[in-house]
Amino acid sequence: MSTAYTVRDSATMLRRNLLHIRRYPSLSIMLVAQPIVFLLLFVYVFGGTLGAGLPGQGAGLPGQGGGGDRGDYLVFITPGILIMTVASVALGTAISTATDMTTGIIARFRTMDIARASVLTGHVLGAVLRTGFAVVVVAAFAFLLGFRSDAGPLGWLGAVALLVLIAFSLTWLTVGLGLAADSVETASNTPLFLVMLPFISSGFVPTDAMPAGLRQFAEHQPFTPMIDTLRALVTGAEPGADLWLAIGWCVLIALLGYLWSRRLFLRVPTK
Amino acid sequence: MTATRPAIEVVGLTKSYGDHTVLDGVDLTVPEGTVYALLGPNGAGKTTIVNILSTLLAPDAGEIRVAGFDVRRDPGGVRAAIGVTGQFSAIDELLTGRENLRLMADLTHLGRAAAATAVTVLLERFDLVGAADRRAQTYSGGMKRRLDLAMTLITRPRLIFLDEPTTGLDPRSRRDLWTIVREQVADGVTVLLTTQYLEEADQLADRIGVLDGGRLVAEGTAAQLKRRVPGGHVSVQFTHAAALAAAAAAHPEATSDVDALTLQMPADGSVAGLRRVLDGLDDEGVAGLTVGSADLDDVFLALTGRAAEAPAAEEIPA
Numbered sequence: 001m002s003t004a005y006t007v008r009d010s011a012t013m014l015r016r017n018l019l020h021i022r023r024y025p026s027l028s029i030m031l032v033a034q035p036i037v038f039l040l041l042f043v044y045v046f047g048g049t050l051g052a053g054l055p056g057q058g059a060g061l062p063g064q065g066g067g068g069d070r071g072d073y074l075v076f077i078t079p080g081i082l083i084m085t086v087a088s089v090a091l092g093t094a095i096s097t098a099t100d101m102t103t104g105i106i107a108r109f110r111t112m113d114i115a116r117a118s119v120l121t122g123h124v125l126g127a128v129l130r131t132g133f134a135v136v137v138v139a140a141f142a143f144l145l146g147f148r149s150d151a152g153p154l155g156w157l158g159a160v161a162l163l164v165l166i167a168f169s170l171t172w173l174t175v176g177l178g179l180a181a182d183s184v185e186t187a188s189n190t191p192l193f194l195v196m197l198p199f200i201s202s203g204f205v206p207t208d209a210m211p212a213g214l215r216q217f218a219e220h221q222p223f224t225p226m227i228d229t230l231r232a233l234v235t236g237a238e239p240g241a242d243l244w245l246a247i248g249w250c251v252l253i254a255l256l257g258y259l260w261s262r263r264l265f266l267r268v269p270t271k
Numbered sequence: 272m273t274a275t276r277p278a279i280e281v282v283g284l285t286k287s288y289g290d291h292t293v294l295d296g297v298d299l300t301v302p303e304g305t306v307y308a309l310l311g312p313n314g315a316g317k318t319t320i321v322n323i324l325s326t327l328l329a330p331d332a333g334e335i336r337v338a339g340f341d342v343r344r345d346p347g348g349v350r351a352a353i354g355v356t357g358q359f360s361a362i363d364e365l366l367t368g369r370e371n372l373r374l375m376a377d378l379t380h381l382g383r384a385a386a387a388t389a390v391t392v393l394l395e396r397f398d399l400v401g402a403a404d405r406r407a408q409t410y411s412g413g414m415k416r417r418l419d420l421a422m423t424l425i426t427r428p429r430l431i432f433l434d435e436p437t438t439g440l441d442p443r444s445r446r447d448l449w450t451i452v453r454e455q456v457a458d459g460v461t462v463l464l465t466t467q468y469l470e471e472a473d474q475l476a477d478r479i480g481v482l483d484g485g486r487l488v489a490e491g492t493a494a495q496l497k498r499r500v501p502g503g504h505v506s507v508q509f510t511h512a513a514a515l516a517a518a519a520a521a522h523p524e525a526t527s528d529v530d531a532l533t534l535q536m537p538a539d540g541s542v543a544g545l546r547r548v549l550d551g552l553d554d555e556g557v558a559g560l561t562v563g564s565a566d567l568d569d570v571f572l573a574l575t576g577r578a579a580e581a582p583a584a585e586e587i588p589a
């Protein structure tokens with residue numbers, strides 16, 4: 001199978017997945033609604049109190065002293081919420097992949113001489129585009145609530161690139177979870193940890209505020225460098241070493257997710 | 272080896288799930304350009320054979336070549352040659368009929384213009400023009416089946432697998448499908464189909480294999496199979512019920528149909544046997560008479576029914 005055909009088949013499968021996304025909008029709406037609900041909840045219910053607990057430097061708007069207010073908290077959690085949006089859409093990808101695998105047309109694809117992984121590539125590319133859409137909606141919502149930033153064009157470009165990379169890696173992982181699941185229900189449960197993990201990271205409160213064991217976990221789990229990097233990029237700060245850590249995690253997760261998904265999909269079943 | 276090697280060659284195919292043997296040493300040869308029908312009751316292993324031949328399922332053992340390619344060593348070669356319409360619908364229900372066909376055309380790497388033409392032709396051929404832009408979800412069972420087959424044919428396969436292609440179709444659609452299969456064969460395409468409809472095997476197949484309990488218990492042309500079952504019959508139509516009743520009393524082995532005023536008597540096909548039947552009849556009351564040989568229904572029942580009762584498939588003369 002030549003590279004040209006691989007690209008062509010992947011594009012065909014992407015078109016198919018985009019049609020699916022368009023024809024079944026309720027899933028997308030649900031996936032976008034969830035992070036927006038969290039954003040509202042955290043900013044308006046907890047934001048006043050949590051904002052007061054923020055350290056002055058480096059967390060909220062740069063140059064601010066002392067504890068912050070609700071507005072500072074909005075700025076603080078928006079990066080975490082954006083990454084949670086990526087995770088939320090990735091959860092949807094596990095569901096839609098598992099659902100797709102139960103349909104007869106997948107069996108037809110398996111009997112055709114096509115670039116076989118293109119079925120998966122179509123899912124991944126479609127999901128990344130859906131993530132882009134969701135992130136834009138949620139970000140617009142944050143702006144509506146008053147999110148402002150001093151980040152320059154380079155910072156924003158970096159933020160977009162990072163979000164795409166995170167979307168790509170989490171999506172390959174959830175495509176694998178969708179393929180490995182024996183039912184659609186399983187596929188909607190196994191990736192829940194992706195939506196939970198951002199809570200135990202630097203996304204909602206600074207990790208210093210956590211008890212020792214939890215703090216260690218929070219500081220070393222992959223979402224923390226991703227969120228810290230994104231926060232630095234959208235507030236115009238220097239991401240530093242976190243950037244490389246975040247990229248490293250993304251590449252690792254994407255690679256493992258890809259190899260795992262490929263193996264699950266390409267094997268000829270004996271049962 | 273000549274240029275025309277068989278489209279399908281299977282020797283010693285076995286497959287089991289745990290200790291449940293589903294295919295137990297199946298040998299099968301289908302020459303190019305012919306139609307082979309696999310006939311068998313539920314659970315005989317028809318779908319399992321189709322799945323293995325179409326690279327969807329790994330066999331346990333056996334030499335299996337499809338379109339000249341070994342299914343295990345060169346599945347890509349097999350896939351490039353075949354088209355499959357499985358037992359269960361293989362369409363994308365969220366897409367319209369037109370989009371489904373277009374998807375297949377794109378995956379076959381047809382050019383833009385060729386794809387558009389092929390889609391139009393097939394929509395017309397399969398009577399789907401009116402529903403072309405509706406989601407396949409909204410199609411009736413028969414329409415889905417037709418779309419499924421159209422999606423198989425748009426890839427122009429040399430070898431087609433049809434697993435119970437007419438299940439759920441009305442008689443007209445079934446006939447239309449038969450016509451389409453014949454057209455394909457006229458173009459040199461090889462067809463392996465499975466069916467529960469004996470008439471279908473009779474109508475379409477050059478050779479028929481009767482599959483039961485994972486073994487081919489009989490194989491041959493429709494005529495050869497019918498000859499294996501001795502039970503032909505003589506069917507007599509009467510003018511009135513009294514004549515039917517009288518004849519029925521004289522022939523207790525016969526089955527009578529009071530509504531149709533007919534009596535069906537077993538006959539072994541010999542002249543003496545026929546004379547015995549006729550001797551007892553009163554010329555007055557008889558409206559008509561037909562002599563029939565066993566039909567495929569009788570063959571099916573005789574072969575699979577007996578094999579199911581006793582593990583004695585070998586008793587059937589080869």
Ligand SMILES: Nc1ncnc2c1ncn2[C@@H]1O[C@H](COP(=O)(O)OP(=O)(O)OP(=O)(O)O)[C@@H](O)[C@H]1O
Nearest residue numbers: 271288293311312313314315316317318319320358
């Ligand atoms: N994945 C599986 N695990 C266990 N047993 C299976 C599996 N798939 C099929 N079987 C068994 O294999 C046997 C043959 O099944 P198959 O689907 O090939 O039959 P079939 O001839 O196509 O029947 P039908 O006319 O009902 O479609 C059946 O007894 C079935 O229960």
Ligand SMILES: [Mg+2]
Nearest residue numbers: 317318319358
């Ligand atoms: Mg079957």
